[in-house]
Amino acid sequence: MWYSNILETIGNTPLVKLNTITKGVPGTILAKIETTNPGNSIKDRMAVKMIEDAEKSGKLKPGGTIIEGTSGNTGMGLAMAAIIKGYKCIFTTTDKQSKEKVDALRAFGAEVIVCPTNVEPEDPRSYYSVSSRLEREVPNSWKPNQYDNLANSQAHYEQTGPEIWEQTEGKITHLVVGVGTGGTISGTGKYLKEKNPGIQIWGIDTYGSVFKKYKETGIFDKNEIYPYITEGIGEDFLPANVNFDVIDLFEKVTDKDAALTTRDIARKEGIFIGNSAGAAVAGLLQLKHLLKPEDVVVVIFHDHGSRYMGKMYNEDWLRERGFLKDEKLTAKTILQKKEQKEIITIDSEKSVFEAINTMKSLNISQIPVTQQGMVVGKIAESDILNALLERPGLKSAPIHEIMTAGFPFVDLNTSIDKISALINKENAAVLVEDEAGEIEIITQYDIINAISA
Structure with a gap:
């Protein structure tokens, strides 16, 4: 058996029991693995549905251009379908989204415009506004508007809901x-509640989003809105596709808990998923007190971990945000273990001859070069030798004439792995600003000393 094209492989994704990360959580916890869709996310389902509905209504015409604001996954589904159906794609996204998502869209031949995150939806720079402007300006174009296009939720009413009902043999008690x-x-929840009104539908929200407070109070509170890191969930407006009558409750999850749980799912369950799935599991863990041993819970695993390699699966990224504190050495702990010595620098206006004498007297081979107290470069024995072989008279010249690029700067949370990678033939050390604002130097010897201490 074969399929006529890649779009026919969308759907019928597996349901997999979680065993380790949900240890201690009452009930049977099942993950709906939407990463097996050809675009590696659940958004393939609604992308094709929106296109097909637009074709039927005449909104999307042959040879047209699809223009959409997307965090990446919907764009992937639209781009994939556009290739099969013969359309062009222009996507707007935010600078919050991972580089991998943007690169993936471009790999499918789409044009991607990156817009600022920290602006209101009505702001002309927002990715919502830019996509709407492009729709007006580009001939024969169509904007799916996944937020308010009800074909989005209808796709899940027709596909995802029935799949989960059949896969659990109607035993599902909670959808997360x-x-x-x-x-x-909304689409999946509507279908399941029609089958059994007692099924609980739990929505996972993030801090910085308006959903939870609006559900609980009916108030759209702009004070709830602020930038957040978690991708794929939360909003600063109310999309038409969010059916608050279907959703029984919302639970907020912090950026840190979402990121670390995303990472833990890969390490504990062997399932490589994205940030929104990590948030969903983190939310479930916070709500476990509401579950009973006989419950059957289905959690949607929305997209694939490969789109977050530079973020949730990057330890330096996690450390920089204070999310990860583990046993690995960092610049901070290396400095704490280092014998404290005053860093030796030399002013850029000093002569090459003075640099030679400083190196000789202190038995060092490289010195950071400063200008008005700021590190602007470095001078090494090899730089001096090469310069003097060409022009012996350079001894009296100022250092800035032969200095080279400075040592790399790292911050206190930078891992030992990254520091080691930066120290090479060109760079014998890295510089770091300590907590007092003073510049410190870390050499290969300091790393060895810290490891063996």
Whole structure:
């Protein structure tokens, strides 16, 4: 058996029991693995549905251009379908989204415009506004508007809901979903509640989003809105696809808990998923007191971990945000173990001859070069030798004439792995600003000393 094209492989994704990360959580916890869709996310389902509905209504015409604001996954589904159906794609996204998502969209031939995150939806620079402007300006174009296009939730009513009902043999008691556009939770939840009104639909929200407070109070509170790191869930407006009548409750999850749980799922369950799935599991763990041993819980695993390699799966990224504190040495701990010595620098206006004498007297081979107290470069024995072989008279010249690029700067949370990678033939050391604002130097010897201490 074969399929006529890649779009026919969308759906019928597996349901997999979680065993380790949910240890201590009452009930049977099942993950709906949407990464097996050809675009590696649940958004393939609604992307094709929106296109097909637009074709039927005449909104999307042959040879047209699809223009959409997307965090990446919807764009992937739209781009994939556009290739099969013969359309062009222009996507707007935010600078919060991972580089991997943007690169993936471009790999499918789409044009991607990156817009600022920290602006209101009505701001002309927002990715919502830019996509709407492009739709007006580009001939024969169509904007799916995944947030308010009800084909989004309808796709999940027709596909995801029935799949989960059949796979659990109607035993599902709870559905847990990260909420962004609202299509997945609203469409799937509507179908499941029609089958059994007692099924609980839990939406996972993030701090900086308006959903939870609006559900609980009916108030759209702009004070709830602020930038957050978690991708794929939360909003600063109310999409038409979010059916608050279907969703029984919202639970907020911090950026840190979402990121670390995403990482833990890969390490504890062997399932490589994205940030919104990590948030969904983190939310479930916070709500475990509401579950009973006989419950059957389905958690949507929305997308694939490969789109977050530079973020949630990057230890330096986690450390820089204070999310990860483990046994690995960092610049801070290396400095704490280092014998404290005053860093030797030399002013850029000093002569090459003075640099030679400083190196001789202190038995060092490289010195950071400063200008008005700021590190602007470095001078090494090899730099001096090469310069003097060409022009012996350079001894009296100022150092800035032969200095080279300075040592790399790292911050206190930089891992020993990254520091080691930066120290090479060109750089015998890295510089770091300590907590008092003083510049410190870390050499290979300091790393060895810290490891063996």
